[in-house]
Structure formats: structure tokens, C-alpha cells
Amino acid sequence: MPSVEQVENELKNIRYRKKFRSTLFSTVSILIVVAAFAVLVSTLFFPVVQVAGSSMEPTLKEGDVLILIKSDNVSYGQMCCVSWQNKSLLKRVVGLSGDVIDMDSDGNVYVNGELLDEPYVEKKELGRCEIEFPYQVPEDKIFILGDQRESSVDSRSSAIGCIGKDQIVGKVLFKVWTKE
Structure with missing residues (x-):
């Protein structure tokens, strides 16, 4: 016991x-x-993406992790993520609906006749361009360009063209991680 x-x-x-x-x-x-x-929350409101490629250098580098905010309300100069053929592209908004975009052979971009101030572009260049300038952005579309103009595939390409608001995944809110 x-x-x-x-x-x-x-x-x-x-x-x-x-x-x-x-x-x-x-x-x-x-x-x-x-x-x-x-x-x-990350799926519905704040998607997380990782940068792949060099089209947004020097602002964004390959491997950077970004938090987006789901919104199709973008403005000039904002970086946004767009969906194109099951791929995500990170580019900068240059033109909105109705804007007239022009680009000269030196790579200077004009929006509605005014030279665009682009301190984020290190080397201005026309790059691979398949559209004719001046170009008017269609209704409910945006015109996007990468910061690395000579290698970026963006709205200058006839394959991508202008992006519809329904293709906008979100705009960049902030960078979480930078690969050094």
C-alpha cells in the first residue's frame, strides 16, 4: 500500500x-x-513579393522582399506590382488614363508635354521599344516603365503594353528585406 x-x-x-x-x-x-x-491578411490586403530580375535597379535589387498594399489606385512615380501572364512584374507608374507619353532617342520621358523628373533612373535610354511615340494611354489603363530602361520589358513592349487596373496586384508599401 x-x-x-x-x-x-x-x-x-x-x-x-x-x-x-x-x-x-x-x-x-x-x-x-x-x-x-x-x-x-497577406493574401487579401498586404501581399508579400520578392524581387526577381534587375529591371528596377538601383531602387530594388534582386532578392529584396516587399510588402504591397492591395489597391488599383496608383499615381505617378509609384512602384506597383502587376500581373501579366501568370507572372508578377514590378514597375513604376509613368502614365495614367488619357496621358500622352513621349520618349526621345536619349531616353527622356515626357508626360503630357512635360519632361519627367526621374532621379531613380541612372542611365536614360530608349531601350527595346515596339510602340510609336507619342502614345496616348487608353482609358482605364496605366503606362509602366522599369527603372533599368535598356533591359526592362514594360509598356514599351507590344507584348505587355498598357496595364489594366484589374491587373494591378498592389502598390509597394515598403521594403522588408534587402539582399546585400
């Missing part, structure tokens, strides 16, 4: 195991709920 002390120790161990299981279960449950919430 066990002593009273042994019975008390065994009851203490049983209560400890029960409390441990309860704490473990509630912690795991909370982590699952938080993870599900984070996935839901």
Missing part, C-alpha cells in the same frame, strides 16, 4: 501533466489561429 506522501506526489504529477497538456494545446491553437490570420 502506497504512503500518503507517495499518493500526494502522484496526484501532483498528474495535475502537472494535465496542466502541461492544456497549456501546450492552447499555445498550439493560438499559433495556428495567428498563422491563419497572417496568411489571410
Whole structure:
């Protein structure tokens, strides 16, 4: 027959195991709920993308991780992510609906007759261009360009052209991680 002390120790161990299981279960449950919430928020409101390619250098480098905000309300100079043929493209908004875009052989961009100030472009160049300038941006479309003009595939390409508002994944909110 066990002593009273042994019975008390065994009851203490049983209560400890029960409390441990309860704490473990509630912690795991909370982590699952938080993870599900984070996935839901990132999918619906704040998508996360990683930069692939060099078309936005020096502003964005390959491997940078960005937080976007889901919105098709973009303005001049903003960087946005657009969906094109199941790919995500990060580019800069240069023209909105109705704007007349012109680009000279030196790579200077004019929007509605005014020279665009582009301090983010290191080397201005016409690059690969398959459209004729001056070009008027169609209704409900935006004209996008990469910062690395000689290698960027953007609205100057007839394959991409102007982007519809329904193709905008979101605009860049901030950079989370920079690959150095």
C-alpha cells in the first residue's frame, strides 16, 4: 500500500501533466489561429513579393522582399506590382488614363508635354521599344516603365503594353528585406 506522501506526489504529477497538456494545446491553437490570420491578411490586403530580375535597379535589387498594399489606385512615380501572364512584374507608374507619353532617342520621358523628373533612373535610354511615340494611354489603363530602361520589358513592349487596373496586384508599401 502506497504512503500518503507517495499518493500526494502522484496526484501532483498528474495535475502537472494535465496542466502541461492544456497549456501546450492552447499555445498550439493560438499559433495556428495567428498563422491563419497572417496568411489571410497577406493574401487579401498586404501581399508579400520578392524581387526577381534587375529591371528596377538601383531602387530594388534582386532578392529584396516587399510588402504591397492591395489597391488599383496608383499615381505617378509609384512602384506597383502587376500581373501579366501568370507572372508578377514590378514597375513604376509613368502614365495614367488619357496621358500622352513621349520618349526621345536619349531616353527622356515626357508626360503630357512635360519632361519627367526621374532621379531613380541612372542611365536614360530608349531601350527595346515596339510602340510609336507619342502614345496616348487608353482609358482605364496605366503606362509602366522599369527603372533599368535598356533591359526592362514594360509598356514599351507590344507584348505587355498598357496595364489594366484589374491587373494591378498592389502598390509597394515598403521594403522588408534587402539582399546585400
